[in-house]
Amino acid sequence: MFQLGKTLVSEDIIEKDFVCNLSACKGACCVDGEAGAPVTEEERGILEGIYTKVKPFLRPEGADAIEKQGVYVQGVDGDWETPLIDGADCAYVIFDERQTAMCGIEEAYNQGVIDWKKPISCHLYPVRVQEYSEFSAVNYHHWQICDDACTLGKELQVPVYKFIKEALVRKFGEDWYAELEKVALELKK
Numbered sequence: 001m002f003q004l005g006k007t008l009v010s011e012d013i014i015e016k017d018f019v020c021n022l023s024a025c026k027g028a029c030c031v032d033g034e035a036g037a038p039v040t041e042e043e044r045g046i047l048e049g050i051y052t053k054v055k056p057f058l059r060p061e062g063a064d065a066i067e068k069q070g071v072y073v074q075g076v077d078g079d080w081e082t083p084l085i086d087g088a089d090c091a092y093v094i095f096d097e098r099q100t101a102m103c104g105i106e107e108a109y110n111q112g113v114i115d116w117k118k119p120i121s122c123h124l125y126p127v128r129v130q131e132y133s134e135f136s137a138v139n140y141h142h143w144q145i146c147d148d149a150c151t152l153g154k155e156l157q158v159p160v161y162k163f164i165k166e167a168l169v170r171k172f173g174e175d176w177y178a179e180l181e182k183v184a185l186e187l188k189k
Contacts, residue, residue: 004179007172012140013160014184017153018126024148027101029125031089032145036082038121039072044080047071050114057094057104065091123167126160
């Protein structure tokens, strides 16, 4: 671990390689698991504000789950998260013609309907950020369904922090990311 400002960062985000391989996993991270994607307090308000614009992009069962449960729900651990369809798929999941899971929120963003890409927890994956009162812990999360992404990342020699650069900048800012790059260079010496 090393410190950057008010963050404690795992070296794994520099040392591990990762590039999403959707052709192999089919977006399993959006349909597997026991909980929805973590949602921040700020994002709860955003989801409330954009839902009517995102709804046309969703599957009927996703929209139905959201309308029954809400645009976000409180999980068993007390944290806020996206709702699920029958305890499985994220309610915001859509599928492309190859049956690859995609984000309906991100599709609305890509088509210029909204100006918010998706929850930061989704954008940052495979990095998870745990907020504490004095700092944020920035950790790599290894999940077996992403083994193909690790293999592809290793093949292409793309470390986690480079793969999710846009998300890290979105979360922590350009200056933070520039400092992270300096640390990465030092660690590789």
